[in-house]
Amino acid sequence: MSDRLSRAERRNLQRLDAEILPRPLPMTQDPRPVAAHIRHVVKLLRTPQSKSPCSDAIAHVTGLFDRTVPEPANRMIACSKGCSYCCTQMVVLTAPEAFFVAAQIRHKKQTVAAILEAAAQVGALSLDERLKAKVFCPLLENALCSIYAARPLGCHGFVSTNLDACLATFTRGEAATTSMPSDTINVLYAVRMLLTAALRLASLDHAHYEMLSALAAILTQENAEARWLAGENILAAVQPGPPAPAQFEQVISQLVAFTAPTV
Numbered sequence: 001m002s003d004r005l006s007r008a009e010r011r012n013l014q015r016l017d018a019e020i021l022p023r024p025l026p027m028t029q030d031p032r033p034v035a036a037h038i039r040h041v042v043k044l045l046r047t048p049q050s051k052s053p054c055s056d057a058i059a060h061v062t063g064l065f066d067r068t069v070p071e072p073a074n075r076m077i078a079c080s081k082g083c084s085y086c087c088t089q090m091v092v093l094t095a096p097e098a099f100f101v102a103a104q105i106r107h108k109k110q111t112v113a114a115i116l117e118a119a120a121q122v123g124a125l126s127l128d129e130r131l132k133a134k135v136f137c138p139l140l141e142n143a144l145c146s147i148y149a150a151r152p153l154g155c156h157g158f159v160s161t162n163l164d165a166c167l168a169t170f171t172r173g174e175a176a177t178t179s180m181p182s183d184t185i186n187v188l189y190a191v192r193m194l195l196t197a198a199l200r201l202a203s204l205d206h207a208h209y210e211m212l213s214a215l216a217a218i219l220t221q222e223n224a225e226a227r228w229l230a231g232e233n234i235l236a237a238v239q240p241g242p243p244a245p246a247q248f249e250q251v252i253s254q255l256v257a258f259t260a261p262t263v
């Protein structure tokens with residue numbers, strides 16, 4: 001017997017998904033809402049008529065993050081407009097997130113040049129070396145993120161409840177003591193696992209990369225996104241970040257197994 005869905009089952013699932021997709025992600029053990037988003041992200045990644053399938057997929061995931069973080073967690077944060085002390089640290093992201101960022105800046109020659117320069121300068125440094133180098137992200141303009149709506153998930157999720165701790169870590173070089181609301185961290189983990197599961201189900205590279213090096217590789221290659229979506233390893237020269245911790249790996253594998261028959 002086939003474990004694939006019948007046409008009627010698929011129609012029913014699409015109706016249920018349409019109800020789930022605009023809502024915040026329920027932070028429960030129920031895999032069904034997560035599976036609805038995974039199916040949707042896979043569908044977006046497989047829409048060749050889109051100008052940038054990766055941008056569509058990541059816009060969905062980051063929008064989901066934003067509407068899922070509970071308001072009390074947002075009220076705890078000390079971050080405010082123009083506060084950019086943390087934008088000297090290393091950002092890691094998946095290839096689709098990098099394509100989303102690249103799509104915002106490709107036409108800005110000065111920004112592209114600044115990214116290539118910064119990637120050569122600090123792209124290969126370790127986390128600690130990068131913190132010590134204190135080189136600001138070239139995407140900052142007048143202390144504001146110039147790609148704010150398209151910033152990577154790591155930047156969306158990196159918030160602090162204590163400005164003094166940020167100043168200590170990022171300006172005085174003291175041991176890291178920044179603290180994030182646990183609800184924000186949990187939502188960040190949930191959407192990252194969802195994205196990884198979708199990339200696996202779409203048979204796409206799901207590694208994490210250092211942002212500046214990945215952007216430099218993408219911005220200097222023709223049709224980078226289309227080639228990556230077709231399976232070409234256009235980020236082969238970029239050092240991948242560490243793999244997901246074992247407990248995440250287990251959840252991602254369960255999500256992949258649960259969703260696979262419906263994709």
Ligand code: SF4
Pocket residue numbers: 086087088091137138139140144145146147148151152155
């Ligand atoms: S992408 Fe934006 S938020 Fe992230 S480090 Fe760069 S300037 Fe800061």
